[in-house]
Amino acid sequence: MLELYNRVAQAIKDKDFESLKELKPKKPEFFNWVTDIFEPQNVKQNPNDKALIWKYNAQREDFTYKEISERSNQFLNLMRKHGITHGDKIFVQLPLVPSNWYGYLACIKGGVVIIPAATSLETRDLEFRFKSVLPQVTLSDAANADKIDEAEKNNGQKIKLKILTEGTREGWISIDDIFSESKVAEGAKTRSDDDLFYFFTSGTTGMPKIVVHTHFGYPIGHLTTTTWVGLQKGDLHYNISQPGWAKFSWSSFFAPWNVGATILGYHIDRFVPKEQLQTIQDFKVTTFCSPPTSLRMLIQEDLASYNFSLRECVAAGEPLNPEIIEVWKKATGILIRDGYGQTEATALVGNLPGNKVKFGSMGKPTFLYDILIADDDGNEVETSEEGNICLRHHPEIVTGVFKTYLIDTKRNDLVFKHGLYYTGDKAYKDEEGYFWFVGRDDDVIKASDFRVGPFEVESVLLEHPKVLETAVVASPHEMRSNAVKAFVVLAGGAKASAELAKELFVYSEEHLSRYKIPRIIEFTKELPKTISGKIRRVELRAEEAMSKHKKEKRDNEFYHDKY
Template sequence: MPSPSAQSFRAARDLLLDLREDHPRAAAEFTWPVLEEFNWALDHFDAAAAEHPDRPALRIVDPDGSETALTYAELARRSGQLANWLRAQGVHRGDRVLLMLGNQVELWETTLAAIKLGAVIIPATTLLDGADLADRLERGQVAHVVTNAAETAKFDHPAIAATGGHWTRISVGMVQGWLDYSDSLHTAPDFAPDGPTRADDPLLLYFTSGTTARPKLVEHTHTSYPVGHLSTMYWVGITPGDVHLNISSPGWAKHAWSNVFAPWNAQATVLIVNQERFDAARLLAQIARCGVDTFCAPPTVWRMLIQADLGAWSVPIREAVAAGEPLNPEVIEQVRRAWGITVRDGFGQTETTAQVGNPPGQEVRPGSMGRPLPGFTIVLEDPVSGEPAEQGELCVDLAGDPVALMTGYRDSEERTAQAMRNGRYHTGDIASRDGDGYITYIGRTDDVFKASDYRISPFELESVLIEHPAVAEAAVVPSPDPVRLAVPKAYITLAEGVAPDSATARAILGYAREHLVPYKRVRRLEFAELPKTISGKIRRVQLRGAEDDRGPVHDGARNTGEFWEEDFPGLKD
């Protein structure tokens, strides 16, 4: 007999599935389940395994064409076996486990096993170096590490030795001095928890990607992500039995969003297509071959996909979404022309699940990321008065006790208090709302800038720039100017085969001139590879810092690959 908490969770899930294409009713009728004790791996995943034991839960396609697939029943059994073995190695409730694995079966096995044990998972990307790991081990107060044999050498870094920490070493693959993960295969599979899991017990500690500062340590509970991602399931439109593909690297919150909780909440299949290097054609071929129903990718991937001939593939995709950064309208239009489906935008953060989105079956307005998703009350706060406004900082109203929100920044009570001030969670993002409740993203509070006393949204200018066929990616920042204080400057990554010369620069600046009002006009550009975080987000702060370091430019000095309006007669006002 399912526990009352499990029944409450299932009822909330089923309501969202039933109202998948009726956003007004879903927003009005959905309420977060009130849970006291809840363990998602035991109460939901294992129950799903009992209900549909032979349904594929995980399918991994590797670069060499080999595949691995596990059913819900196989993963339930295997994670129980691993949980028993980990407990025998000293992993107990509340212990912090640094989990640094690639997209491989052991990642999902360990995630489920840790949840069953009540351990706290610290996801980590394999791209981290020794100094990054030292920071996570120390600030995360790590007690146990699970990683691949190939990554174990990183833990010999002097910065890690200096922390003086003592933690259990578990390796997937044999390494001297490390416990061998494969020994868990000899353990009994029947798992019994040592007691109930409180719904508000900590489950996840995420180090944010740090686009502007040192990574923050975000804490989530057994409710906030497992249950909170009902909103993500609803936004994407995942239904039971779907094959869901999400392009995301382990170690980041979006991986948990769409490679663990949202699809498995719906009892769908998680599909992984591993690639040593991104290959649009191979990915599209696998989407067609594997029968993908729902597909999520960050804007960077969508921008690379439209460089391919999308119309050459007959894809079975029913629902397509983008997250991580705002999706440019030009990308949406190109996918619509090729496949006849609309890529739907959405908004969320490591600190939350999906807050705002365009769910299936609803009108998608160009440039808008949608409306508040069920369970969220969104307020746009005027930065001066602190009152609700038509344009302002996007905030989550705390009065409705939104389940899908972090408990706080684990390493900073001051930062938590600042984020949760005035009865609202402050996202740090600026947006506007129209009369029908549709919200349009403007930019990070750190990214929006003034030029000639006008407020400029980098995203709006970037969306125009990538419409030009020569532009693959763009990032706009203020460039110091002795007259205007600052002017918009675009750093441009060109499409393959395009020359970074003056003719290309003139064409792009001319295009911007034609499609932007004068005060928003891009007046300088520089051809460059855009700096990004290891999670793939553009670091505009780094570009802005480079411009600030130059100071007001009086002598017209240029960087290599940099062009100004003044260089092209006829473009300058």
């Protein structure tokens, strides 16, 4: 397998991504990413290279590959001392602290299934998770331990081992106990199809689903993420992401360590654009990944006043609007490249380094995936025709697509059919093979027999200088069935008014087809989001449906003359 990783690393250096399409990874009987890749490639060959730089206010901790490997072995030995074995499950609810990284390494090496959880989750969320899958281990800080204890009590089942990263607490052991453990540990003999991660999806629609990834498919799948970012040995990579959702494992774990790069873990209490930009400059970050939500705030600053060392910049989590690309490129000289993936997979489509970029496009399929646009019956649609983003299954080729949905297995039949995996997203492909995102299947608006993708409308509104963020949803309408409504967060200094709403209506008319024009604009202070930064349009749709059912006139809501 090291040969495969070396091939990918060389292709990134040469920007020769076409050569990767001939690679067809075959699944071995046994595979463990830590013992088969991380240790021989990074720890043995480059023990003194920096693996992680962690920063929080004035605090800083650096780990070489040798040091973080030894720390992870101590963590694994501590778990084993308390009876944790291959196949057990760990629930991790931590802020961005170093124990995330060496804890993950320990669990992968020991065959312990990882269940990440965001710190924003409350007790009721944990109860749902514990009822779905009861972990044998929990790893938490003091701020989240209360919630875990309460959820455990309400669930009525005891957790075998609870590890606390700071202070003391009844029923918990201290993570500092690892320092009395050996720095050497034997890896578990994990099968390729053994479960590795249980991700509770961020839930843009309905209750969270449990996505199961395996020991071989998930790490191998993230080679596509490594190529999309364009990571190389010697890079310092910074990904704006909190632990608890899949993007952390994407860009803050597997992708950089697949090629021996250094990860910057910048822990913050709140997002301050100036501090983010200063850190990127001062630490000489070379590769950068951010959700568009954060980029929209960063581009409000004087980017040209910073002296960056950036080579590659990418964005993920929500489609990337052309306006962000243009402002960032003008100020920094770096082109932000968009990409597309899911909790259920890895980087599926992307604009790769050195390749032609079409502003607003997701790019082209990455090398492990055979992607098409299909109708509901599994037939590939014509060029430029909207359809479902699907993946063809080739049993002999391993990709990063998930193994199954846990518990709610009936959902598998909804997404795996016609020999395809249906992502649940809509897009179209142009004549050059570039994919263009339309929206989640549930997000597409049906108005007056037309289908309107929210992303296109949002992209136009975001080009207006007074708009910081926007979300477009369907609003029930007696004549049209639905009208297009835009929730708008204003940029600093702009104030909600009927005049500004009219200005945005006129602006939309100048840049959109008539049937796509928003008929309602509502100014709001913030948009509901998932922990991964995705806008929860499902929440806005439900709120809007209830409002129209009650015939309410909402504050700061304005209607087009031709509503």
